[in-house]
Amino acid sequence: MCMNGATVVATPPVLDCCGGFNNVDYSKVDLPVMDKVLGLVDVSDPRFCVAVIAILFNPFFWNVMARWEHRTRGLTRLLGGPYLACYCLGFLILLLNVYRSHSITVAMRAQVRWEMLSSQEVFYLGAALMVLGSVLVVTSFLALGFTGTFLGDYFGILMDQKVTSFPFNVTENPMYWGSTANYLGLALMNASPVGVILTAVVAITYQVAIIFEGPFTENIYRQRAQCCKHK
Numbered sequence: 201m202c203m204n205g206a207t208v209v210a211t212p213p214v215l216d217c218c219g220g221f222n223n224v225d226y227s228k229v230d231l232p233v234m235d236k237v238l239g240l241v242d243v244s245d246p247r248f249c250v251a252v253i254a255i256l257f258n259p260f261f262w263n264v265m266a267r268w269e270h271r272t273r274g275l276t277r278l279l280g281g282p283y284l285a286c287y288c289l290g291f292l293i294l295l296l297n298v299y300r301s302h303s304i305t306v307a308m309r310a311q312v313r314w315e316m317l318s319s320q321e322v323f324y325l326g327a328a329l330m331v332l333g334s335v336l337v338v339t340s341f342l343a344l345g346f347t348g349t350f351l352g353d354y355f356g357i358l359m360d361q362k363v364t365s366f367p368f369n370v371t372e373n374p375m376y377w378g379s380t381a382n383y384l385g386l387a388l389m390n391a392s393p394v395g396v397i398l399t400a401v402v403a404i405t406y407q408v409a410i411i412f413e414g415p416f417t418e419n420i421y422r423q424r425a426q427c428c429k430h431k
């Protein structure tokens with residue numbers, strides 16, 4: 201009963217256009233489901249925190265290293281050549297990615313399974329996602345080569361032209377989305393709510409990396425185009 205006559209008027213939230221993630225009307229998100237997923241995940245578990253840090257650290261690390269190289273040629277000078285420098289950084293990035301996968305697996309094993317996901321259908325959906333993700337990752341590596349995959353542009357090792365063949369005709373960043381699909385597949389196959397949450401962290405991290413890296417790489421190629429025109 202409302203004795204003082206006050207009424208609560210629910211004003212619908214104003215959504216602006218082009219707001220990206222901010223443009224999600226959170227009042228319409230199914231909160232019981234969100235609560236349930238988060239309720240199944242122990243975010244204070246150190247193994248969860250290690251996995252989150254590993255996920256965030258990787259793109260941070262390779263962007264800092266690559267931009268430092270691009271600005272100062274520091275890695276090239278340190279290792280005696282752009283190719284060796286690029287191969288070394290690529291190898292380091294691969295090791296960091298192996299560690300990231302390991303820490304995600306450890307976090308998943310440490311926490312509960314979600315009964316709702318423990319079905320054969322979800323298991324096969326996860327397996328299909330892992331196949332799809334692996335196809336995207338492997339074919340984009342084959343299309344780009346080692347230096348094209350591991351930031352060669354920043355070392356002055358430029359591609360002759362933009363790769364537009366499969367899988368780049370399907371998505372602009374097949375490596376990132378393929379890797380995300382792999383993690384989601386792994387989480388589903390293990391019926392792991394913490395795996396699903398960590399996959400979301402991976403996806404958001406890659407989305408931020410794409411926004412950060414895309415214009416920079418385009419600029420490197422624009423500079424080459426201008427330089428060639430002058431010759």
Ligand SMILES: *[C@@H]1O[C@H](CO)[C@@H](O)[C@H](O)[C@H]1NC(C)=O
Nearest residue numbers: 364365366367368369370371
């Ligand atoms: C992408 O290219 C492959 C082969 O190069 C082709 O089979 C496929 O249909 C193309 N996909 C799109 C969406 O254009």
